[in-house]
Amino acid sequence: MSSDEEIGELKVVYDFIAQGKFKKAFASATKVLDQRSPPSPQAEEEDPLRELFLFVVTKYADQLEQEGKIEQVFEIIEQGLEYFPEHPELLNETGVRLQRYGRSLEASICFERVLLQDSRYLKAYQNLQNTKCELVERWHFRMLNDVVRNAAFRAAIESQIAAGYNEVLDIGTGTGLLSMYALRCEGIRKAAACDGSEIMVQIARDVFGANGLSDRICLFQSFSQDLKIGERFSLIVTETLDSGAFGEGILETLIHAKKHLLLPEGKVIPAKVTLHVSGYQSRALTASNILINEAFIEDFSLPSNCLLSKEGTKCYDAEDIGRIQANDDFEFVTDTVVSMVVDFNDLECLVRHQEGTEVGEVELTCLDDGLLLDGFVVWFDLQLDDNQTISTDPTTSTCWNQAIFRLNQRLPVAKDQRLKLTMSCKDGALSIAHNLNSVDNQISVDEHVLEFLNDNEYYSSLTEATLETLDDMEKILDLSLFPYAGLKLLKEGKARMLFCLDQAEDLIEFIANQNDIPMGSIMLVNSVQEIFLLNDYTLDLIILQPVDVFGQINSEHFCLYQSLLAKLKPIGTVIPSSLELHGSVIESDWIVKCSRVENSELEQFQIDKYLASLETENHLDLGPFSYRSLSDSVKLAEVPFDGKLHETALELFLSEPTEKARVHAILYHYQIGFIPDRPLLGTDRAQSFAKRSAFIIPKSTFQEASGDEPPTANAQIEQLNITVLQNHGVIKCDIASIGQ
Numbered sequence: 001m002s003s004d005e006e007i008g009e010l011k012v013v014y015d016f017i018a019q020g021k022f023k024k025a026f027a028s029a030t031k032v033l034d035q036r037s038p039p040s041p042q043a044e045e046e047d048p049l050r051e052l053f054l055f056v057v058t059k060y061a062d063q064l065e066q067e068g069k070i071e072q073v074f075e076i077i078e079q080g081l082e083y084f085p086e087h088p089e090l091l092n093e094t095g096v097r098l099q100r101y102g103r104s105l106e107a108s109i110c111f112e113r114v115l116l117q118d119s120r121y122l123k124a125y126q127n128l129q130n131t132k133c134e135l136v137e138r139w140h141f142r143m144l145n146d147v148v149r150n151a152a153f154r155a156a157i158e159s160q161i162a163a164g165y166n167e168v169l170d171i172g173t174g175t176g177l178l179s180m181y182a183l184r185c186e187g188i189r190k191a192a193a194c195d196g197s198e199i200m201v202q203i204a205r206d207v208f209g210a211n212g213l214s215d216r217i218c219l220f221q222s223f224s225q226d227l228k229i230g231e232r233f234s235l236i237v238t239e240t241l242d243s244g245a246f247g248e249g250i251l252e253t254l255i256h257a258k259k260h261l262l263l264p265e266g267k268v269i270p271a272k273v274t275l276h277v278s279g280y281q282s283r284a285l286t287a288s289n290i291l292i293n294e295a296f297i298e299d300f301s302l303p304s305n306c307l308l309s310k311e312g313t314k315c316y317d318a319e320d321i322g323r324i325q326a327n328d329d330f331e332f333v334t335d336t337v338v339s340m341v342v343d344f345n346d347l348e349c350l351v352r353h354q355e356g357t358e359v360g361e362v363e364l365t366c367l368d369d370g371l372l373l374d375g376f377v378v379w380f381d382l383q384l385d386d387n388q389t390i391s392t393d394p395t396t397s398t399c400w401n402q403a404i405f406r407l408n409q410r411l412p413v414a415k416d417q418r419l420k421l422t423m424s425c426k427d428g429a430l431s432i433a434h435n436l437n438s439v440d441n442q443i444s445v446d447e448h449v450l451e452f453l454n455d456n457e458y459y460s461s462l463t464e465a466t467l468e469t470l471d472d473m474e475k476i477l478d479l480s481l482f483p484y485a486g487l488k489l490l491k492e493g494k495a496r497m498l499f500c501l502d503q504a505e506d507l508i509e510f511i512a513n514q515n516d517i518p519m520g521s522i523m524l525v526n527s528v529q530e531i532f533l534l535n536d537y538t539l540d541l542i543i544l545q546p547v548d549v550f551g552q553i554n555s556e557h558f559c560l561y562q563s564l565l566a567k568l569k570p571i572g573t574v575i576p577s578s579l580e581l582h583g584s585v586i587e588s589d590w591i592v593k594c595s596r597v598e599n600s601e602l603e604q605f606q607i608d609k610y611l612a613s614l615e616t617e618n619h620l621d622l623g624p625f626s627y628r629s630l631s632d633s634v635k636l637a638e639v640p641f642d643g644k645l646h647e648t649a650l651e652l653f654l655s656e657p658t659e660k661a662r663v664h665a666i667l668y669h670y671q672i673g674f675i676p677d678r679p680l681l682g683t684d685r686a687q688s689f690a691k692r693s694a695f696i697i698p699k700s701t702f703q704e705a706s707g708d709e710p711p712t713a714n715a716q717i718e719q720l721n722i723t724v725l726q727n728h729g730v731i732k733c734d735i736a737s738i739g740q
């Protein structure tokens with residue numbers, strides 16, 4: 001094809017795109033590519049058709065996805081990759097779509113392929129981190145590092161096998177740990193294990209292989225309810241308990257197991273669970289549940305009987321009460337009582353609880369006057385056998401969090417006041433019934449929006465910043481989690497038209513009605529991209545949401561910033577005006593335990609080795625946790641609003657020489673400059689809606705940097721040289737080398 005012919009064909013592709021005929025655009029684009037001789041990799045990178053082709057594939061794939069033709073989506077993407085096999089955008093796009101359809105393992109391979117070519121392609125880096133979290137939930141690390149849990153299970157398994165219960169089925173084997181405890185026992189006659197998760201079975205298979213146990217155990221990738229093995233076992237071991245005990249389906253699992261997999265005289269580990277309940281007060285736990293920001297309530301004249309709270313107050317959330325308590329933001333409001341006991345060896349008891357015919361009736365007594373009841377906290381004692389019990393009491397630090405049931409109001413209580421509750425676990429869903437919720441008119445709001453609304457200092461800083469804007473604005477865009485600043489400007493008559501996201505539509509409408517703001521002056525859009533479809537307007541003010549609730553920069557806003565600027569009037573304003581990344585070096589056993597396997601017993605089993613590739617480098621969404629600062633908090637980098645590639649190198653000095661092995665992470669947060677030349681607002685405040693995060697320093701860092709093999713445990717360092725890389729609105733931090 002001559003270049004004139006190619007230009008002609010490309011025009012056809014553009015015409016089809018303009019008409020939204022992406023199938024035809026795809027066919028025409030592939031026709032051009034088919035008739036070309038293969039370009040060199042360098043020429044390929046500079047090829048304008050490459051970007052056009054990516055656009056066509058993406059649009060066509062979106063269209064097919066909307067029509068539910070998922071198989072075809074992957075067919076055209078594969079076809080695309082035949083033309084541009086290492087196209088990073090296309091590979092990344094493929095990974096994103098695979099992930100969306102639950103094909104996380106394949107997705108992770110795509111992201112790894114992108115990073116092999118270009119380690120600075122941080123979109124793929126972030127996607128890979130997210131995929132790893134999806135493949136193996138992060139609690140696996142904390143669970144495997146829980147030596148108390150492991151030792152109790154080990155002792156119970158050894159004791160029951162010694163007592164003759166020596167044919168073992170491990171339901172939900174995970175990495176295979178409990179099976180290996182069983183296989184190490186003298187007298188074990190038969191062992192089988194199953195897990196419903198594909199990746200966990202792969203890991204267990206590798207771990208059994210590395211320990212020379214593959215031929216001594218039958219491993220099934222299956223939920224126990226689907227096992228068709230035609231034989232029964234004398235001992236069933238299962239650790240499938242979440243913070244509310246039954247949330248992983250242990251009742252259903254054991255009812256089936258007792259009917260089909262366990263010998264009539266067989267035993268189950270754990271033997272029994274006892275649940276405890278208590279009332280609590282905690283501002284931190286309430287900020288994601290109820291609107292408690294007085295300034296917001298006053299500014300928008302909300303009536304006293306109107307309730308803004310999270311939907312679904314019946315379910316529980318898992319929270320680490322020990323950590324919140326350490327921050328002095330948690331108090332028991334009532335005594336603690338036993339609310340339910342389930343005997344896992346008693347089929348009838350299991351069935352009664354699963355069917356909801358057996359419930360726990362409890363009465364709690366309030367401890368003092370002047371307290372507020374925010375909800376109930378539940379934990380359990382797990383009796384494995386006659387000698388081993390694990391308690392998830394918040395004062396003991398096991399890997400389990402506690403189950404939190406929130407009220408939809410903060411209820412003042414009096415000393416000795418009695419509160420009646422009923423606890424049930426019908427269909428395995430632990431729930432608490434009571435009459436303590438408010439029945440006033442309620443608007444349900446997303447929990448992250450509530451956290452944002454309840455961050456009073458952010459609210460004040462942002463609304464104050466808007467005072468500096470023009471007094472008479474035509475059109476403004478507020479992309480905040482909730483557009484209160486934009487609504488306030490409308491209410492005060494400073495702006496005439498507000499564009500904002502529709503994620504809290506009900507609340508926006510409610511506030512508009514309460515404050516005589518005509519809904520016609522509010523244009524709700526579904527996504528930031530939709531803004532670009534609205535052609536004939538320019539903006540006086542753009543308010544961005546620079547950081548999200550988990551403590552990451554908002555990559556979408558950063559990447560679209562330059563295009564948004566094109567919509568801003570020359571005298572227009574953007575808030576915030578600046579963003580800085582700040583951090584300090586910390587030591588924290590807690591953060592290590594949550595991020596990698598650090599347990600000598602598990603290292604013997606080589607479990608650490610098989611989980612290593614699933615470790616992540618960024619621990620997001622950190623609530624209160626215990627750590628020791630090893631350096632001052634310093635500015636790590638300016639974060640320009642452009643989503644482009646920036647690299648900053650800096651030296652971080654420790655306050656005193658510290659053993660390498662104790663240097664665990666860089667705890668970071670953001671400092672937001674709402675308007676130039678004013679003090680910045682940090683996201684490291686106790687009540688910040690955006691949580692802090694940490695770059696985890698991988699164990700291998702010090703070995704590689706200093707050439708130590710194995711590392712000298714007590715070697716000391718005084719300085720870290722770090723590199724902060726920004727690209728595509730994602731930040732990555734690397735420890736470049738170590739000054740000693």
Ligand SMILES: C[S@@+](CC[C@H](N)C(=O)[O-])C[C@H]1O[C@@H](n2cnc3c(N)ncnc32)[C@H](O)[C@@H]1O
Pocket residue numbers: 143144171172173174175176177178194195196197200222223224225238239240241248249253
């Ligand atoms: C909490 S982990 C425990 C892993 C391992 N047993 C240990 O103690 O280290 C629970 C595992 O059980 C699996 N699981 C839960 N219910 C299951 C069932 N009925 N059948 C098979 N696997 C199950 C989950 O996929 C998960 O990997």
